Amino acid sequence: MEKLEQIVFYSLDKAIKSYRQMAQKNINKENIDITIDQWLLLTTIKNNPDATQQIIAANVFKDLASITRMIEILVKKEILTRDFHPEDRRRFSLNVTTKGEQILTDLEPIIRSNRSKALGGISPEEIETLKTLLNRIVRNCK
Numbered sequence: 001m002e003k004l005e006q007i008v009f010y011s012l013d014k015a016i017k018s019y020r021q022m023a024q025k026n027i028n029k030e031n032i033d034i035t036i037d038q039w040l041l042l043t044t045i046k047n048n049p050d051a052t053q054q055i056i057a058a059n060v061f062k063d064l065a066s067i068t069r070m071i072e073i074l075v076k077k078e079i080l081t082r083d084f085h086p087e088d089r090r091r092f093s094l095n096v097t098t099k100g101e102q103i104l105t106d107l108e109p110i111i112r113s114n115r116s117k118a119l120g121g122i123s124p125e126e127i128e129t130l131k132t133l134l135n136r137i138v139r140n141c142k
Helices: 008-029 036-047 053-060 064-076 098-118 124-140
Strands: 080-084 092-096
Touching (some): 036 053, 036 098, 053 064, 064 080
């Protein structure tokens, strides 16, 4: 029987989970009330203000129910506003508030530090190779 440590997808998952745990711990240390997933959602909305919830869900690898819950939480925290879309009343217009913008700004150095620590000792060439290989895996799974 195969050992877990010999399975490449186990190693990928372990690396991702280790990074997310470290990153969340560092965010919590700074007393910033946001999760990694909420940051990802907020960043996606900021970068794609007209994105539908379906597009947001695809970008952050979550189902629609999870996205709806996260949006609810961010609206309650006054990090995000949700209004009816001006051209399509079936859709919502999501906007990052001033408070949300400040959180994103406060997170920038933490995120840079997290990434730097996680990628320590890995050359830019190795990072490019890794991205190429991971993108190939994604294409293979479609």
